Amino acid sequence: MITRFLTNVSVKFNPFSPRSKSARLVLSLIPSTARASGLRVESKMLPRDSKEPASLGVKFKDGKEMNLELDKMRITEVVETVDRHSRQLARKEELSGN
Amino acid sequence: MPPRIRIRPRALRVRITHPHHSLPQTHTYASLATATATTPAPPIHQNLRAVPPVLRYPPTQPPSHKPPEVRKTQLHRQYQSTLKSSPLILLFQHNNIKAQEWMGIRRELASALRKVDAERLQNGQDAYADDIKVQVIQTGIFASALRVVEFFKPEENILDHAQHPTDPRTPTSALVPQTTNKSDDERFTHGLSKRAYEAASNRKLKLELEPLFAGPLAIVAFPTVSPQHLKSALSTLAPSREFPAPRRKVNPNYHEPAVQAGLQKLMLLGARVEGRVFDQEGTRWVGGIDGGIDGLRAQLVHMLQGVGGSVTSVLEGTSRSIYFTVEGRRMDMEEKEKGDTKE
Structure with missing residues (x-):
């Protein structure tokens, strides 16, 4: 997952629900140095008997916000969706000249 | 060096002369019959007393279903023993924690637990700090080991078959039920036997902890349910309002950037207490029992x-x-x- 263009990641899930697997995998995909370089990660754990679906909120550096319902997505789809915008930002950055 | 396979010219000759003869060759020579009869009789002491039973494997190492020399199998065995011997296990998810951060976390946990132990020793209670450690686990193998521990319930008298051959109490005339070293024998009751494997691979049985076994996991296993140790471990590893982290003045080492960065990536998922599963709230409740078992009493x-x-x-x-x-x-x-x- 490209985390260079993310400023904020907030995940909410119930660990005892089998559908929250992708939410936990998203957290495990964030590199260990990302927090030090300005990415804010918030993870909220729901109690065991809550039926609330797992959700992911992502904020990008250009201000775009994304809210994903993680309980219906596999981890590959989540990564694909987030990376689609990140790649656009990467291309823009490259074209603007560095 | 002589050839290993002995060629019997007589047998070859018979095969050639009677190619369609399907009956096995029977020797009718008198000399051959007497040759079998002259096999020496067993010595007299062997006839009087039965040969002591021989165990074909060390009693502490019954044969395993999966190859015992691979790391997987040994981890499986180790996790089973951890699960059986520790009534309280905390489950954490660790997200890309660096080695240095792990070092800091482990150090802080050990020092916090040692403080609890010092208090307990003054009251004349047992110390456990040296046995409580953070351990990163292989998720799939741990899940499988838990399935064996939960679903494989062998009968009692496990060591019946492992009677020692040189023990004078072993009746020499008794039949030893198990002396082969094949793992698929029904009588094996250890966790790596084939029966255990089959019991654990029954997919109809569901673990309560099953949804937690995904992604990178770490456990903290306690040798007893001691809420004091749990409280100090929780306030170190997963601080919350009920279990606040130590103040900067009290413990400045805890607030080092390496430790704090590591703790941000460590998430408490739940706990297994005496076979029952608790979520975060339940775990905090267990940690909040004042005075431990003595307090409850x-x-x-x-x-x-x-x-x-x-x-x-x-x-x-x-x-x-x-x-x-x-x-x-x-x-x-x-x-x-x-x-x-x-x-």
């Missing part, structure tokens, strides 16, 4: 004393009231008798 004794007091007063009350009624009745009857005599 004291509470129970106190409660029972209170109950006892009220019970005696209630019983006294009934007896008193019975006394009053009986006495009242007696007075009443006496009065009547008096009235009768008056009339």
Whole structure:
């Protein structure tokens, strides 16, 4: 997952629900140095008997916000969706000249 | 060096002369018959006393279903023993924690637990700090080991077949039920046997912890349910309002950037306490039991004393009231008798 263009990641899930697997995998995909370089990660754990679906909120550096319902997505789809915008930002950055 | 396979020219000759002869060759020579008869008889002491049974494997290492030399199998065995021997296990998810951060976390946990131990030793209680450690686990193998621990319930008298051959109490004439070293024998009851494997691979049985076994996991296993140690471990690894992290003035090492960065990536998922599964809240509740098992006992004794007091007063009350009624009745009857005599 490209985390260079993310400023904020907030995940909410119930660990005892089998559908929250992708939410936990998203957290495990964030590199260990990302927090030090300005990415804010918030993870909220729901109690065991809550039926609330797992959700992911992502904020990008250009201000775009994304809210994903993680309980219906596999981890590959989540990564694909987030990376689609990140790649656009990467291309823009490259074209603007560095 | 002579050839390993002996060529029997006579057998070859027979095969060639009778190619369609399907019956096996039977020797009718008198000389051959006498040759088998001259096999020496077993020595007399062997006939009097049976040969002591031979165990084909060390009693502590019964044969395993999966190859025992691979790391997987040994991890499986190790996790099974951890799960069986520790009634309280905390489950954490660790998200790309660096080695240095792990080092800091482990150090802080050990020092926090040692403080608890120092307090307990003053009260004459046991110390456990050296046995409580953060351990990163292989998720799939741990899940499988938990399935074996939960679903494989072998019968008792496990070591029946492992009677020692040189033990004088071993009856030499008894049949040893198991002396082969094949793992698919039904009588094996250890966690790596084929029966255990089959019991654990029954997909109809579901673990309560099953959804937690995904992604990178770490466990903290406690040798007993001791809420004091749990409390200090929780306030170190997963600080919250009930279990606040140590202050910067009290423990400056805890607030080092390496430790804090590591703790941000460590998430408490749940706990397994004496076979039951708790989420975060439940875990905090277990940690919040004051004074541990002794505290609980004291509470129970106190409660029972209170109950006892009220019970005696209630019983006294009934007896008193019975006394009053009986006495009242007696007075009443006496009065009547008096009235009768008056009339």
